[in-house]
Amino acid sequence: MEEIGFLGMGIMGKAMSMNLLRHGFKLTVWNRTLSRCDELVEHGASVGESPAAIIKKCKYTIGMLSDPAAALSVVFDKDGVLEQIGPGKGYIDMSTVDAQTSSKISEAITSKGGYFLEAPVSGSKKPAEDGQLVILAAGEKALYEEVLPAFDVLGKKSFFLGPVGNGAKMKLVVNMVMGSMMNAFSEGLVLADKSGLNSQTLLDVLDLGAIANPMFKLKGPSMIQSSYSPAFPLKHQQKDMRLALALGDENAVPMPVAAAANEAFKKARSMGLGDLDFSAVHETVKGSKSSG
Ligand SMILES: NC(=O)C1=CN([C@@H]2O[C@H](COP(=O)(O)OP(=O)(O)OC[C@H]3O[C@@H](n4cnc5c(N)ncnc54)[C@H](OP(=O)(O)O)[C@@H]3O)[C@@H](O)[C@H]2O)C=CC1
Numbered sequence: 001m002e003e004i005g006f007l008g009m010g011i012m013g014k015a016m017s018m019n020l021l022r023h024g025f026k027l028t029v030w031n032r033t034l035s036r037c038d039e040l041v042e043h044g045a046s047v048g049e050s051p052a053a054i055i056k057k058c059k060y061t062i063g064m065l066s067d068p069a070a071a072l073s074v075v076f077d078k079d080g081v082l083e084q085i086g087p088g089k090g091y092i093d094m095s096t097v098d099a100q101t102s103s104k105i106s107e108a109i110t111s112k113g114g115y116f117l118e119a120p121v122s123g124s125k126k127p128a129e130d131g132q133l134v135i136l137a138a139g140e141k142a143l144y145e146e147v148l149p150a151f152d153v154l155g156k157k158s159f160f161l162g163p164v165g166n167g168a169k170m171k172l173v174v175n176m177v178m179g180s181m182m183n184a185f186s187e188g189l190v191l192a193d194k195s196g197l198n199s200q201t202l203l204d205v206l207d208l209g210a211i212a213n214p215m216f217k218l219k220g221p222s223m224i225q226s227s228y229s230p231a232f233p234l235k236h237q238q239k240d241m242r243l244a245l246a247l248g249d250e251n252a253v254p255m256p257v258a259a260a261a262n263e264a265f266k267k268a269r270s271m272g273l274g275d276l277d278f279s280a281v282h283e284t285v286k287g288s289k290s291s292g
């Protein structure tokens with residue numbers, strides 16, 4: 001593949017970029033806070049001065065931004081993607097956003113003759129470092145096929161889900177389930193502890209039964225230690241619950257469990273825990289603030 005542009009050097013963008021560099025891809029990166037590009041430069045990446053400059057230089061550009069506002073900003077604002085996108089250029093937004101945001105970006109890009117793919121991912125910091133993401137792509141099928149060599153490095157499996165919006169919706173459904181599960185898990189950990197049971201024994205029992213899963217296994221031990229170093233920031237999980245609930249509203253789907261989970265994530269944010277890992281929602285059940 002030709003040189004790839006990458007916008008957004010947060011937890012995920014940085015891990016994904018490092019992985020692409022390790023596999024021999026040539027990258028030009030950009031981040032709003034420029035210093036976050038330094039480590040990538042040490043590993044061989046070039047830096048672009050704006051999203052527009054990256055699009056001008058690269059045939060394919062990936063975006064990995066925090067939320068709908070950020071995803072829209074890098075496309076529509078001054079020196080944004082739209083200023084240089086055109087025929088022969090592809091933009092792939094891998095941020096977790098709602099279908100409306102993705103469609104708005106898609107329409108703007110395709111109206112200038114560019115190609116657009118949404119491709120949110122399931123999997124956190126470690127899977128991003130290890131190329132084990134699950135990629136949920138939708139939009140321009142030809143662009144999907146052209147960037148498959150990069151997706152094969154970034155992920156363990158890619159799905160092409162059809163028209164723009166389907167990738168965003170699939171990702172929101174998955175994270176709605178994950179956020180609800182994290183709340184049930186937190187309540188279970190606190191209930192076991194307060195009723196005199198050993199927390200590690202609870203983890204062992206869960207891991208042997210029908211609801212064993214990688215998330216409980218990965219997050220359980222650190223949650224017991226009240227340690228929440230951010231892999232998936234809680235503020236982003238709450239954004240995903242909010243967007244999933246809006247999707248539920250649009251489709252008249254009752255979601256009382258997800259709504260309760262969203263309230264817990266909102267409470268955690270109000271306690272100042274938004275930049276910690278989403279497992280810090282545990283603190284809302286424990287009823288005390290973590291030192292992080
Ligand atoms: N972390 C995870 O486990 C996973 C995250 N995701 C999704 O991936 C996306 C990125 O997540 P993650 O890397 O964890 O998030 P981070 O908070 O670590 O990074 C967010 C990135 O967005 C940039 N950004 C924020 N606002 C703006 C703006 N207005 N204009 C330009 N850039 C902006 C930040 O730039 P700056 O450095 O300047 O602040 C940073 O590069 C999110 O949509 C998240 O939901 C999906 C799967 C897993």
Ligand SMILES: O=CC(=O)O
Pocket residue numbers: 096121122123124175232
């Ligand atoms: O969006 C977060 C994830 O772990 O997937």
